[in-house]
Amino acid sequence: MKRKALKAAFPYTIPIFTGFWFLGMAYGIYMNASGFSFVYPMLMSLLIFGGSLEFVAVEMLLSPFAPVQVIIMALLIQARHLFYGLSMLDRFKGTGWKKFYLVFGMCDESFSINYTAEIPEDIDSGWFMFFVTLLNHLYWVFGATLGGLVGSLLSFDTSGISFVMTAMFVVIFLEQWLKEKNHFSSLAGLLVATLCLLLFGADSFMIPTMVSIIILLTLLRKKIEKAEN
């Protein structure tokens, strides 16, 4: 059963393999260049497992100790996971002990795959999601550690490969678009995020975006639920 789930999960993680290997390496190289031993990117990628915060954490480790600022920063950057949790409440039900790891490792990519993948009937969805999460986690730790170890020795032109993440989210967005009966929520996500990005800038648009999305969905509830029937 586990083998079958692993075999079904792996193809979904191939894009992540490419993206995480590269981004993880970039992160490890960045830490290496900032004067940290490979142990730092290794443990941080293993235990935080959240790319954007890990990059910011390098900055914070190089600055004077400021615990309050660190926790606020961590919560602000990671707040979007609250959304993933709300969406996964049902799907993670009944997965037993695996649930702890599924939530622990719920990064953007694992969430997106686990939410949208059409898991065949004869495959245990708990194990499928477990392996998606585990594989992504391993790619990331592997990349970060390698980057931390050999960082300074490498130089190669891979500019643009991080676009693999953008392409993946575009595909996942499209898949969801093709599946849903009405597009209120998809459009709200695109438009609100774009508007907030223009208004608040790249560093602080996520919180206003999330608050506005929740407000919009709340206001449009009757309309959206009616359109579904």
Added chain:
Amino acid sequence: MTLAQQILTIGLCIGGTMLSRFLPFLIFTENKKTPAFVQYIGKYLPSAVFGMLVIYCLKNVSILHGSHGIPELLGILVTAALHLWKRQMLLSIAGGTIFYMLVLHFVF
């Protein structure tokens, strides 16, 4: 920063991340019925989140400077076109990314 301060800084990053991931599951446990409103949000939120994540990936693209976001726009169009045509996740992602890298390399 001392080693202890470093450990505390990393620990707070881990704590903040875990709080954001575990909180919904701690509030809405399996044996309690999830309120209808939260069920509604859980059902419709993902579509908005995927839209938001696409924009999130593009947040550092500048329309006014550099290549004006043209490579990104082309890359997304190729990805989307491939996907609507063949609906093969890996093909769309690989095709779009390779196209983007080529545009970046040869045009800009």
